[in-house]
Amino acid sequence: MAKLLKLFGIVVGALIGLFVIALVGVALLFDPNDYKPEISAAVEDATGRTLTLEGDLELNIFPRLRIALGEAELSDAAAFGTEPFVSIEGARLQVGLLPLILSQSLEIDEARLDGLTLNLARNAQGQGNWESLGQAAAAEDEDALIDDDEAIEPGEGGELAVAVQAIVVEDAEVNWTDGVTGETWQLSDFNLELEDFGPGVAFPMSTSFALSGEEIAINLAAEMQATADLNGNSYLLEELFVDIDGSGAAWPGGEGALALQFAALEADLDAETVELSGLVLEFLDVVVSGDLSGTQLFSNLSLAGGVEIEDFDPQDLMDLFDVEIETADPDTLERVGASAQLAYDSDRMLLEQMSLRLDDSTLTGSLGMLGETLSFDLAIDEFNADRYLPPAADEPEEAEGSLDEVDLPLEFLRGLDANGRFAIGSLQFDGLTFSDLALDVSADDGRIRLTPSAGLYGGTYAGAIGIDVQDDTALLTLQQELASVDVATLMQDYLELEMFTGTLSLDMDVAATGANVGEVMRALDGDVSFALSDGTWEGVDVWQQMRGARATFEREDAPPAPDGDPRTPFSSISASGVIEDAVLTNDDLTASFDFMTIAGAGVVELLNDSMNLAVTASFNDNELLQSDPLMADLAGDSLPLTVTGSLGAPSVRPDFSALVQAEVQEAIDERVEEEREELEERLEDRLRGLFDR
Secondary structure: OHHHHHHHHHHHHHHHHHHHHHHHHHHHHOOHHHHHHHHHHHHHHHHOOOEEEOOOEEEEOOOEEEEEEOOEEEOOOHHHOOOOOEEEOEEEEEEEHHHHHHHOEEEEEEEEEEOOEEEEEEOOOOOEOOOOOOHHHHHHHHHHOOOHHHOOOOOOOOOOEEEEEEEEEEEEEEEEEEOOOOOEEEEEEEEEEEEEEEOOEOEEEEEEEEEEOOOOEEEEEEEEEEEEEOOOOEEEEEEEEEEEEEEOOOOOOOEEEEEEEEEEEEEEOOOOEEEEEEEEEEEOOEEEEEEEEEEOOOOOOEEEEEEEEEEEOHHHHHHHOOOOOOOOOOOOOOOEEEEEEEEEEOOEEEEEEEEEEEOOEEEEEEEEEEOOEEEEEEEEEEEEHHHHOOOOOOOOOOOOOOHHHOEOOHHHHHHOOEEEEEEEEEEEEOOEEEEEEEEEEEEEOOEEEEEEEEEEOOEEEEEEEEEEEOOOOEEEEEEEEEEEEEHHHHHHHHHOOOOEOOEEEEEEEEEEEEOEHHHHHHOOEEEEEEEEEEEEEEOOOHHHHHHHHHHHHOOOOOOOOOOOOOEEEEEEEEEEEEEEOOEEEEEEEEEEEOOEEEEEEEEEEOOOOEEEEEEEEEEOOOHHHHOOOOOHHHOOOEEEEEEEEOOOOEEEEEOHHHHHHHHHHHHHHHHHHHHHHHHHHHHHHHHHHHHHO
8 A cells, every 4th residue: 555655646746747847848938929919819809999919928837827918008999089998007917826726725926017097988978988898799708608507606616715915006097088077087196005915814905096086186095904704705904094185176175184094894794794993084173983883784784883073163164164154142153063873774764872062052862764754852951042143233134025925835844754852951042041941843744733831931831833734725823821921031031121020921822824924924813811910010100100290280399209210010911802814802901000990902903013902091099099189089080091003112192082072971961960950959949839839
């Protein structure tokens, strides 16, 4: 047996030696340059293009298989001009021959491509210059296709071990001309270097290139550690660093740098998973970091991860882009930052654990799409919206156009699908300050409901807003309730007036239908009521004014004014009314002062902001009135008044027609009384005369 094995070894060694001698002989006796015409002809038959081999061809077989090509070019389709479709300055490949034959191991010493220039183009009809490649041999290729039943399945030939010392692409260029859009792009100075590549082994990889278009130019350089398991179909990139310098009109800010890095990007394509960790992006002085994981990449994509934007000054970005945003408070828009967790699959896309920071305010919560429904649960700790409004104009702009020109967004409202809650701990808007504000929202198939509530100046606000989209109109309903609101601070903040104090309550329930704002306003119907209790009318002392007027009427000296600021206390002011076609009708206006009671009725035209009320002021017969000699005899008297003008600037005047009518009626009543007394006296005299007889 030993002799047999020895003999077998001698035979195998001899065969290998003969094979090596044969390879050396072929390498010495065979010159590939002699076959340039045949090679060019074969390429032209296969592609329909002309291959020009300017440089030398090189073929070495032993001890390493080396194939080299000098300058060469392949012509373009005739319709695209005379420039070559592709050209190279040189290319070479060197592999180990014996390892490939004996151990199915592909050992590549070097794969190198120098000076590649590729010209890609599309004409005005949308046809690309690469589309005609191979059409000349298409019919022959169909006959040479392998039948499906005879196709070699992956892995049938065994696993091929691959090891690469270097892959180098140097000074490559790709030009793109688009005859459809008129765009041109150039990828130039492309370099790629890969060293010590092997299955499951980390290897260094670097690349750089320049990309330019009509409005942008960038230079990119990147390096990383890569690991590839070709048999396991898994890949790993680590320690990636990418630096980009950009310029041009299309580059944000006109000029700048971008830096991208991540710790690891791992993909297992067979398992359909990907993991990205340690991502950091720096651009325009904004730093974004995050992590991302994905599963079921090709079947039912699911992603999860987190992202954080470090706090930055948005004023820097606005200056860079020459954007000016004027705000009422110039010390705003100085800090922005954010963080969130991302969740995505075929049924949902969510941002959870959100934190959005703007100056002194922070928004937290969740936001996303559940199917086709927008879902949210958001909260802000505090927000002063007035700081972000435009500065107040010196003169208010007059509204232009008609309200009929402002159409309701019916299609948008009909398609709105949302469900969520929005809350603010403290909100200042339009001068008003709300606390613990909450807004519940539901919208589906044209039916929208908003339910706001808040604390307001010691009291509460609650409401219900409904929108029901019909064919070409919408029904709007509005219910509002104020309870126990401190009207003094309300008016001070909202109107900057110190006019009334007291506690305000209000109820409103109105509805309207229309296709535009004008129609809705004209169709307004409903009920409204309010009550103001236990307060004062600041800046006006009605009692003192009436005493002064009475003194003037009686030609007496004016009484001295009391100490302190003028004010008129009242116990209640209330009214209710019915709104029909934007006209409010009231018949129960009442106001109770210490010395006087007011009752009235009238109408308020809401569209014109005008009113016409008839009011009667009756003097109370009480201790206050009786204690003043000037006013005591007015007990029980009444004074008719008219209230006209706008709600914001009412005009109160005596109702002279009512006064005249009252005087006439009083004179008539006095005359009738005199006539009655005179008739009674005559009747008594006659009766006395009869009895005296």
